[in-house]
Amino acid sequence: MAESWSSSVDAHLDWTPGSGRAGLAAAVRAAIRDGRWQPGAVVPSTRALAHDLDVARGTVTRVYADLAAEGYLRTAQGAPTRVATAGASPLPAPVPATEPAYRWTFRPGRPDPSLFPRDLWLAATRRVLSHAPNQVFDYGEVRGSNVLRATLSAYLGRARGVLADPARIIVCSGFNHAIGVLGRALREVGITETAFEDPSIGRFRTVASAAGQRVVGVPVDASGLVVSELDSPAVVVTPAHQFPLGVTMAPARRTALAGSGAVVIEDDYDGEFRYDRQQVGALQALAPERVIYAGTASKSLAPSLRLAWLVLPRSLVDPVLAALTAVGAQPPLLPQLVLADLISSGAYDRHVRRCRLEYRDRRDRLVAALPSHLTPEGISAGLHLVLRLPSSVEAGLPAAARRHSIALERLSPMWMRAVEEPGGIVVGYGAAAKNAFTGALRAFLSMLGELT
């Protein structure tokens, strides 16, 4: 209500002329709620209020009837209409969400949002909306769009070496959601403990734990997860590019893990982005009845799409569907169809290639510019690398980052074990907008110079 004034001294209504029945009802509700119209009080007669406000008496009558139906007013045959409720206490002012705004970002685990292919997405949306059958606007299938699952089946086989029969593919609202659903499903098949790589992302461990899994850690060395120390019936791993350390799991470890008997959740979060010549296909194909492959559009397109997919061992399809139903969340259908269109038209591959070149270029610039006493780790793939720092240096990082207005993440909070591990920075060079990377890099180097 742009124009609003008290139109009736007696009625104390903040009411806008011309706002009709709905506007008048809103004004009366407000008056009741904030106590201007007291509980139990007789309300102005319809005739008086209509005259005061210069509206039709029928309008007032209908508003009173509406508000009586809503429980604000009490009407009775032959008795005056009264305010029925004590009203609610006035609402407090909203608490604004406050987050420190950084000028530059090197936060790991996210792609450059300025690379999102807006035109491609719009064009694919247009194609989907012009061709999709009406069923697309009914309830979707719990397991995800049939079209997307068939498309992913071919794509994952070709791009990642995954054995991905569409009947085993489930679409989720991001890997976060997938981990929660899997935690529930594993519990249903009797698995109540899930190991995570140490270090790894705490958020996923929290979700697994909320889904009823006991969470334990397994160390990671230069060859990846130390499989000989795995003693849990399920484990979450990042074999292509360990998060955060960036190591690639060695062949013998892959074989050992595939044959370990554990249910393996293979988080292939940045499998599309590999910069050296050595391709590393998915672990899943080694043991498709033990390995759950998890992929996502969060790095290749945008995290805010909240789209991930699982390729499941046959025995887990039904438990996962049951868990999905129990959690009650599923991703919307339209974006799934848009993604399927992008993949099958080849636009997705071209987009990924463009991004890969951009991120490789950033990595090269970052690595070349680092001070010689710092050796970056995990540089062969993905959107981040690691700089190890003594704990005492890492301790000064938050303050230094604030001074230079850089959002970034420390390594040490990602460790699970109690013993002290070396600190460091997990440097997400993918996160900055393309046109801000040069400035971000300069700020980062300047901060590093101060720190080390």
Add this chain to the structure above:
Amino acid sequence: MAESWSSSVDAHLDWTPGSGRAGLAAAVRAAIRDGRWQPGAVVPSTRALAHDLDVARGTVTRVYADLAAEGYLRTAQGAPTRVATAGASPLPAPVPATEPAYRWTFRPGRPDPSLFPRDLWLAATRRVLSHAPNQVFDYGEVRGSNVLRATLSAYLGRARGVLADPARIIVCSGFNHAIGVLGRALREVGITETAFEDPSIGRFRTVASAAGQRVVGVPVDASGLVVSELDSPAVVVTPAHQFPLGVTMAPARRTALAGSGAVVIEDDYDGEFRYDRQQVGALQALAPERVIYAGTASKSLAPSLRLAWLVLPRSLVDPVLAALTAVGAQPPLLPQLVLADLISSGAYDRHVRRCRLEYRDRRDRLVAALPSHLTPEGISAGLHLVLRLPSSVEAGLPAAARRHSIALERLSPMWMRAVEEPGGIVVGYGAAAKNAFTGALRAFLSMLGELT
């Protein structure tokens, strides 16, 4: 691989010439997996295979290195390369999802998918994609888009009389998801029992129960939920148009419920569709610190959008955010912004009005055509009405519906109590496509004639 043949008798590879390194790697993986290349066996030398296949020797060398990295092959200095893994058992054929296809539909709880405003959605998507800041493609806010929450705040106040401060609004992946999140959040504040209307939708009760709530039933009579029989600290109600019975909660009941002290989850699933003159605003405004308002785009736009919103008592905002984080699912950002654009441009209101006219027309035609001995109930709003039938007649419904190829739902499975309740049909007249409604109505009437 459209063209594929066995190119090398010795190697037993199904390989397509010209498919490059990726194609050769896929062929070798397949040969290992299905046992043509036996575990432990020495693989063909790179020279021999390159000659056989007429590819560069370097290609074979790189494919072997890739597959060694993936764990398929075992390489050692000075020793021949061998197959490293026992391979996976071949995958079974996918199980096709089978659901009986009905020609006509009267399933309740869903709108006509042919009314989805494809053009409006596309135009709004174009506007959003051309104006949205890059952050839209980063991770979104857990509570939902700020833009959508601000838009809903104004819309819900205007259209449904909800007191909807944006700081109290949370966007969910449909009401199903919302019920699961609320079940968890209520548990965190010490509430472990949630009452549902009896009858109501079993799916929501299942989700609440999976979220840790003990589920109990409270009867519904002609005035809605029998509040005097409510003895739980939380309750899910459909006051505007009870599902499935279609009654509107009486004013005195609303007042009593708002003052009952229970946390009330107001499921306003079809609040936009009211056909009589009596508007019924949301219960929430009577007691915004006790009532959780839940709205959805599932009936006004499409269930497959999976978009719902909660307006929360202040004390529940943090517990609900924590539960959302624990469940790990959140809706994608782009559709939220598209919906916000549709609402704030007025296109949403116009669309809802068009749909309301269409559904009212269907209701009128259906009610007019019913046999005189059947009195439809719950006809003043929504997308469904109820026809009560003796249990013995309802028992014959599934077979009759199959004969006439009509998808519909019986009333009796929606009751919670053990005592036998009258049966009936919950007739969802919104579900059929616009151009199929006449045929669907004819089939339905013909089925009814046979049944009763």
